[in-house]
Amino acid sequence: MxxxxxxxxxxxxxxxxxxxxxxxxxxxxxxxxxxxxxxxxxxxxxxxxxxxxAREGLRETVHLTEPAGTLLLSRFPLAAITSVTTEAGSLAPALYEAEAETGMLYRLTASGARSVWSPGRILVDYAAGFLxxxxxxxxxxxxxxxxxxxxxxxxxxxRGRDQTVRSEDVDGVGSFxxxxxxxxxxxxxxxxxxxxxxxxx
Incomplete structure (x- = not known):
């Protein structure tokens, strides 16, 4: 949503x-x-x-029924990720990364390696779109x-043309x-x- x-x-x-x-x-x-x-x-x-x-501030709720390697956010390009909250709590920015152009959001481990998103509800606050x-x-x-x-x-x-007309005859001129x-x-x-x-x- x-x-x-x-x-x-x-x-x-x-x-x-x-x-x-x-x-x-x-x-x-x-x-x-x-x-x-x-x-x-x-x-x-x-x-x-x-x-x-147009750039807007958004809140997206994702419900995962199984582990996922990436979340694809609905709007892009991403301008900023304000917060990411899982059922375990709010994630530190070091625990996720995004691809701005595609809107893909990845879960990271404490060492910075890509991980998977666990099943459950994930809430993402972000800004996306162009200026x-x-x-x-x-x-x-x-x-x-x-x-x-x-x-x-x-x-x-x-402007001024009747866009509902498919054809018309003009006397002395022809048919259009x-x-x-x-x-x-x-x-x-x-x-x-x-x-x-x-x-x-």
Missing amino acids: LTVITPAAKRDLTTLDAVKLELEVTDDAADAYLGGLIGQASRAIESWCGRVF LPGDEGRDLPPDIERAAILAVRNAWHA SYGLPASLSADVTDLLAPYRLPGFA
């Missing part, structure tokens, strides 16, 4: 300034609209990838931000057909594929 203890102040994967630069928009008349598109695109990217990218564009020290991968910008750009250029668009286009999902969780493919 995963509980968010400290929610991210924002989860937008790009900034208004970056989007306006992409679209060559120089006034603020559409700022509110673009801000809404940024939020929608960011949520769509989270949904497609099956994960939240987003606009944050000091941002570390969100550039291709994720680029995907968000492209998603906003695509929505911006499609277009299918219902996916929530995210291929140019966006190609950038996001390396960050998609297994099971969401």
